[in-house]
Amino acid sequence: MAEPLEQKNEAEAQGAPAELPEAPPPGYFEGESMTRRKVFTIASQGIGGLAGLAVVLPAVGFAVAPLFHRGKERWESVGSTGDFNSQTYRQVVFTIVPGIGDTGKTTAYVRRGSKDLGEKADEFVAISTRCAHLGCPVRFVQAAGNFICPCHGGVYDFQGKRIGGPPVRPLDHFQTRVRGGQVELGPRYSVTNQLQPVQARDPGEFTGGIWNYLYPPRPSTFPAP
Amino acid sequence: MGIRDSIVPAPLRKPGKPGANGKGNGAAPADLRDPDVERRPAGEPLHEAAGKDLVGWVDQRTGATGFLTGMLFRKVPKGTNWFYTLGSATLFAFIIQAITGVFLAMFYTPSTTQAYGSVTHLTNDVFLGEFVRGMHKWGASVMMILIFVHMARTYFFGAYKYPREINWVIGVVLLILTMVMGLTGYLLPFDQRSFWATIVANNITGTGPVVGPYLADFLRAGPEIGATTLSRFYALHMLAIPGLIIGLIGAHLYLVVKLGTTAPPWVRAEKPKPATPVVQLAAGSNGSGNGAAPRR
Numbered sequence: 001m002a003e004p005l006e007q008k009n010e011a012e013a014q015g016a017p018a019e020l021p022e023a024p025p026p027g028y029f030e031g032e033s034m035t036r037r038k039v040f041t042i043a044s045q046g047i048g049g050l051a052g053l054a055v056v057l058p059a060v061g062f063a064v065a066p067l068f069h070r071g072k073e074r075w076e077s078v079g080s081t082g083d084f085n086s087q088t089y090r091q092v093v094f095t096i097v098p099g100i101g102d103t104g105k106t107t108a109y110v111r112r113g114s115k116d117l118g119e120k121a122d123e124f125v126a127i128s129t130r131c132a133h134l135g136c137p138v139r140f141v142q143a144a145g146n147f148i149c150p151c152h153g154g155v156y157d158f159q160g161k162r163i164g165g166p167p168v169r170p171l172d173h174f175q176t177r178v179r180g181g182q183v184e185l186g187p188r189y190s191v192t193n194q195l196q197p198v199q200a201r202d203p204g205e206f207t208g209g210i211w212n213y214l215y216p217p218r219p220s221t222f223p224a225p
Numbered sequence: 226m227g228i229r230d231s232i233v234p235a236p237l238r239k240p241g242k243p244g245a246n247g248k249g250n251g252a253a254p255a256d257l258r259d260p261d262v263e264r265r266p267a268g269e270p271l272h273e274a275a276g277k278d279l280v281g282w283v284d285q286r287t288g289a290t291g292f293l294t295g296m297l298f299r300k301v302p303k304g305t306n307w308f309y310t311l312g313s314a315t316l317f318a319f320i321i322q323a324i325t326g327v328f329l330a331m332f333y334t335p336s337t338t339q340a341y342g343s344v345t346h347l348t349n350d351v352f353l354g355e356f357v358r359g360m361h362k363w364g365a366s367v368m369m370i371l372i373f374v375h376m377a378r379t380y381f382f383g384a385y386k387y388p389r390e391i392n393w394v395i396g397v398v399l400l401i402l403t404m405v406m407g408l409t410g411y412l413l414p415f416d417q418r419s420f421w422a423t424i425v426a427n428n429i430t431g432t433g434p435v436v437g438p439y440l441a442d443f444l445r446a447g448p449e450i451g452a453t454t455l456s457r458f459y460a461l462h463m464l465a466i467p468g469l470i471i472g473l474i475g476a477h478l479y480l481v482v483k484l485g486t487t488a489p490p491w492v493r494a495e496k497p498k499p500a501t502p503v504v505q506l507a508a509g510s511n512g513s514g515n516g517a518a519p520r521r
Binding site for chain 2: 023063064066067069071096097100101103104106134135136137151167200201202203207210214215216217218220
């Protein structure tokens, strides 16, 4: 093991000249803390990085901006108060995203509030057809008094509470109000299993308790009533 | 000179086999190693000679043929078989998607009110439109199948092992990007199936805890499918993802050429030739006894 070390010492002893002190690079001056090359390297990389950010940041902001944009609150009349009763739902179609034709329309089931269910008789309930599982359109089946989803078999009771299948929460609601004898539907909101209103969540997201933090409300949606 | 030699320009000609021309190392033919020898008679100026041989002219300025011959005539292990063409087949499927996609884009309108109409117009009225759209539609499935068979070949032949791990990772990223292509392309016909399938896919994205809701908003460009959702998917489908895929295919191919391919697992490695005796190494000719190999 000691042999190679010995050899090295021999080579030094044979008069290999000790290394000269390194010559200063061109442009060196007394007291310089950084070589010219290093200054230019850092400067060009820094300026290049700034230029890159100036291009990338606006582009990213452009792509991400819709997350923080809340559209104008829309209210749309769907019929006069006399059109709805508390025993069954009436299907209405209205626009939630204006300016894009049929794509911006959605369906809701509307009824008058029922005292039997602990609701006020002068209020209106509007249930979204968007299934709380993955967003397929549910339909109200009169004979069963249930909402049924065609995609994966989600079933909801008369109030929109889940009673079967994969959905994770009750059906969403739309805010309602009466203006000039007309029932108007407004922004969407989600509900907990106890029908407590919360800010709108996407389908598949649980509501209530800790779930309100695991699936945080998005800035693009309206606050719950 | 055979007929092949007169058709294929010297710079692109395949190097000789090992042992050919009495050389044992498979060196390139003389005209390949030094193109000027054959092409330019003594005394003829370079700029006059160059005009007679376009490939040679370009090659002198770019060195491209060295790269091409190196890539096209690289050595492959014994036992290389048809399974090794699956990667090229996938690449071919991608090229078909790119070409047909360009022509589809000439007729497509990414607008919620006009997309479906433009697709039906393209399919029913445009000359060969149904054929081109069919190639794009079925080619997408073919590409997915080929990727998975290619991946299975790599797995079962053990071709993902050292030193090719990075190429496996790149391949997996390419697989995911191809799936993103499938997802974003599915919405574009904008019929009922596309629409609801995209809603379901989007809501699955939203079920990821904490970041899911924001990801879904990002994909949709808002809380509901809106005016810019379709154009967002269109831009991802025809610009962003293909760009990434092309770049990664380049890296994938570079590593394939650089590292070479593996032999099938049933081909045994050849036994190495007997090495120089160890004794000779130990007793160096300089007598230092430090294990240095003797100079010859």
